[in-house]
Amino acid sequence: MSDYSNPIFHDEAKAREWLEARLWPQGAICPHCGVVGEATQMQGDAHRAGLWNCNACRKQFSVTVGTLYERSHVPLNKWLGATYLMMASKKGMSALQISRMIGVTYKTAWFMCHRIRESLRGNDGDMPLGGEGMVVEADETYVGGKDKNRHANKRMPERGGAASKEPVVALVERGGRVRTNGYTRQ
Numbered sequence: 001m002s003d004y005s006n007p008i009f010h011d012e013a014k015a016r017e018w019l020e021a022r023l024w025p026q027g028a029i030c031p032h033c034g035v036v037g038e039a040t041q042m043q044g045d046a047h048r049a050g051l052w053n054c055n056a057c058r059k060q061f062s063v064t065v066g067t068l069y070e071r072s073h074v075p076l077n078k079w080l081g082a083t084y085l086m087m088a089s090k091k092g093m094s095a096l097q098i099s100r101m102i103g104v105t106y107k108t109a110w111f112m113c114h115r116i117r118e119s120l121r122g123n124d125g126d127m128p129l130g131g132e133g134m135v136v137e138a139d140e141t142y143v144g145g146k147d148k149n150r151h152a153n154k155r156m157p158e159r160g161g162a163a164s165k166e167p168v169v170a171l172v173e174r175g176g177r178v179r180t181n182g183y184t185r186q
């Protein structure tokens with residue numbers, strides 16, 4: 001569990017940058033119109049951190065749209081931390097343990113664990129998250145090594161790769177707003 005010290009679990013800005021790099025390797029993807037790399041990050045204190053403005057459709061979005069982390073007041077780094085801890089622990093972690101480790105109330109931790117588990121269950125095809133046509137995918141990514149964005153290209157919970165690296169799981173909706181292949185310009 002040594003990689004829980006990774007800054008993405010403790011710094012909200014770093015968590016967001018990590019998720020953006022992970023989900024948007026070709027540039028920010030507008031969840032409203034699907035255009036890739038045509039959005040401008042909103043600057044200044046007047047805007048919520050991590051907010052992007054699409055130059056094509058003029059709508060705003062952030063990287064968590066379409067992921068299980070969206071519409072939550074819990075900072076993204078805590079979400080990534082909870083996800084990581086749940087995935088990295090062989091025995092599984094209780095909401096109480098999660099609440100202590102990431103510093104949220106038990107009630108919040110319970111809600112987070114529930115949402116993360118629901119997402120994982122969707123990965124088996126039993127209970128897709130996100131509604132019609134949505135599939136939730138658990139992507140394993142190794143953090144803490146030189147190649148921090150390397151895609152392990154396999155499903156959890158098996159873990160491989162170098163022993164010095166620990167996986168963190170990014171859960172995203174596939175076939176939906178975030179991971180659809182073949183975006184077309186409108």
Ligand SMILES: [Zn+2]
Binds near residue numbers: 032033054057
């Ligand atoms: Zn757009």
